[in-house]
Amino acid sequence: MTKRPNVGQWIAYAFGRRLPDDLREWVRNDLTGRHAFSRHLVRGMVPFVPIFVVFMLFPGPWWLRAQMVALGLSLALIYSAAYMGQNRRHRLEKHGLDPELRPVxxxxxxxxxxxxxxxxxxxxxRTSPGQLPSRGxxxxxxxx
Structure with a gap:
């Protein structure tokens, strides 16, 4: 069975921290395994939770505060999905894995x-970088 991070480690990982080396296989599976896209979206929303809580503390009707959270959530999901590839490569490299790994x-x-x-x-x-292909x-x- 693969070792998993504890709650504190996972929250730190969601905020961009590096996990210990003994969790490297878990990181590889998290970023490239089955359901990597949905895990990325959930992980990407964790840093926004404090902002959403602050939105709910604003004065005004509850439906207006809920709409503020919904707007923030939709924008956060769009940006999280748009930069998923770059984020995956950065996290893989940070954990000493091949940044070119892709989901299965x-x-x-x-x-x-x-x-x-x-x-x-x-x-x-194939040619090496900087070398022009031959006209063969x-x-x-x-x-x-």
Whole structure:
């Protein structure tokens, strides 16, 4: 069984702190495992809870305060979802993991796309960064 962080560690992790090395496998699973997207959205809302509490303490009718929280929540969810990839890469790197790791479903889709591309256009010789590709022939399938 994989070791899990305690409540205090998880809250600190939600605010961006690094977890101990013995929780590295848990971090990898949290960021790339099943339901990583929903876990990211929940984790991303934790820093906003104090703001939402302050909104509910404002004077005025309860429905107006609830709408303030709803507006803040919707904006926070939009930004959290928009920057999910960057946040995942940063957290992976911070915990000493490969920042190019992707959630299982995304990695599978990327691999399937690569296979379909190679089935149509053949394999392409990869070049090192800074080196221009040669003008050699790329094998193509002609049986379309």
């Amino acid at each position: 479903r995304q990695q599978q889709e990327k691999d399937d796309d690569q296979k379909r591309y190679e089935a149509i256009y053949g394999t392409v010789r 022939r790329v094998e193509r399938r002609l049986d379309r």
